[in-house]
Amino acid sequence: xxxxxxxxxxxxxxxxxxxxxxxxxAIFRDMSRIRRFEQIALKHYNGEKxxxxxxxxxxxxxxxxxxxxxxxxxxxxxxxxxxxxxALAVGMGMNEGMAELFGKKTGCSKGxxxxxxxxxxxxxxxxxxxxxxxxxxLGTGIAFGLKYxxxxxxxxxxxxxxxxxxxxxxxxxxxxxxMELPVIYIIENNGYSMGTSQKRSSAYPSCLAExxxxxxxxxELLNGEDVYEVRSRVQVAIERAHNEKKPTLLEISTYRYxxxxxxxxxxxDGYRTKEEIERYQRDHDxxxxxxxxxxxxxxxxEEEAKVIDQAAYKEAEDSAVFADQxxxxxxxxxxxxxxxxxDNQTEAGATGRHFFND
Numbered sequence: 001x002x003x004x005x006x007x008x009x010x011x012x013x014x015x016x017x018x019x020x021x022x023x024x025x026a027i028f029r030d031m032s033r034i035r036r037f038e039q040i041a042l043k044h045y046n047g048e049k050x051x052x053x054x055x056x057x058x059x060x061x062x063x064x065x066x067x068x069x070x071x072x073x074x075x076x077x078x079x080x081x082x083x084x085x086x087a088l089a090v091g092m093g094m095n096e097g098m099a100e101l102f103g104k105k106t107g108c109s110k111g112x113x114x115x116x117x118x119x120x121x122x123x124x125x126x127x128x129x130x131x132x133x134x135x136x137x138l139g140t141g142i143a144f145g146l147k148y149x150x151x152x153x154x155x156x157x158x159x160x161x162x163x164x165x166x167x168x169x170x171x172x173x174x175x176x177x178x179m180e181l182p183v184i185y186i187i188e189n190n191g192y193s194m195g196t197s198q199k200r201s202s203a204y205p206s207c208l209a210e211x212x213x214x215x216x217x218x219x220e221l222l223n224g225e226d227v228y229e230v231r232s233r234v235q236v237a238i239e240r241a242h243n244e245k246k247p248t249l250l251e252i253s254t255y256r257y258x259x260x261x262x263x264x265x266x267x268x269d270g271y272r273t274k275e276e277i278e279r280y281q282r283d284h285d286x287x288x289x290x291x292x293x294x295x296x297x298x299x300x301x302e303e304e305a306k307v308i309d310q311a312a313y314k315e316a317e318d319s320a321v322f323a324d325q326x327x328x329x330x331x332x333x334x335x336x337x338x339x340x341x342x343d344n345q346t347e348a349g350a351t352g353r354h355f356f357n358d
Contacts, residue, residue: 074153
């Protein structure tokens with residue numbers, strides 16, 4: 001009963017009451033598209049069509065989509081290496097996303113970045129970073145730029161629970177609090193830093209977000225399985241960033257169904273049990289929860305939801321065909337897009353010591 005009452009409370013938040021029927025359906029469609037994209041990516045990774053790593057977002061869709069649905073013109077997003085979901089949530093097409101996984105030149109990073117390096121500057125989406133917590137200073141810098149330019153916006157900076165123990169994370173929080181920057185640090189806490197449980201990897205009083213206390217920063221712990229809760233509580237942090245130019249640290253509880261990466265062979269019956277995974281899939285799946293909301297509200301029927309999901313699956317399959325048929329980058333392009341100054345033949349590119357020689 002308490003869970004139901006909590007859901008009603010967040011559903012009635014102004015930001016959620018303002019959602020139209022079409023917008024609610026769009027949220028469901030976006031989550032379904034991420035789920036199907038990841039499933040098709042896994043299929044072709046196992047079929048040896050891709051190289052490198054593959055970090056799947058299955059089970060966490062409501063976090064990226066809920067947050068992206070709140071973004072305005074001057075709001076930005078940056079994340080770690082589990083980045084496919086965020087990219088699709090802000091509007092990246094499946095074709096360029098899948099082609100990047102295949103290492104093709106039609107990919108969002110021209111086939112040079114792979115799974116961990118998705119970028120969509122036109123969507124205010126800045127990656128996709130393979131270094132743990134390496135994106136936190138960058139997100140802080142984006143927020144500094146917004147404040148410097150006097151723009152009403154924020155930078156949502158995502159990370160996993162393992163990143164909170166990196167020095168760059170703490171340095172970023174210190175600067176954000178000291179300089180009052182419009183940045184929202186979002187810990188997507190799926191309980192296992194790679195393959196180590198939170199209790200064995202992190203020291204904390206009640207939750208990881210409480211570390212913000214040391215910097216005099218606002219913080220909250222929220223449940224990420226319900227889009228209504230994600231939207232209502234993240235919106236508070238956005239308004240703080242927009243109106244007060246102050247940072248927030250959010251910890252969003254979520255769950256991934258697969259391992260840290262596809263190479264993680266111990267994610268089932270290893271550091272967690274098969275029963276635990278099945279319990280989350282049965283009782284806490286974010287797509288099922290959102291679909292049930294919309295069916296009960298009369299937004300759509302179960303059959304209409306299936307049609308949307310089937311369309312997402314076909315789109316994902318088609319994107320794999322597109323990726324497979326695309327060309328690989330030419331070896332002559334190896335050094336393109338390394339330094340912006342060099343590619344654009346600026347004075348700095350012509351005179352700077354970009355290649356560490358005289």
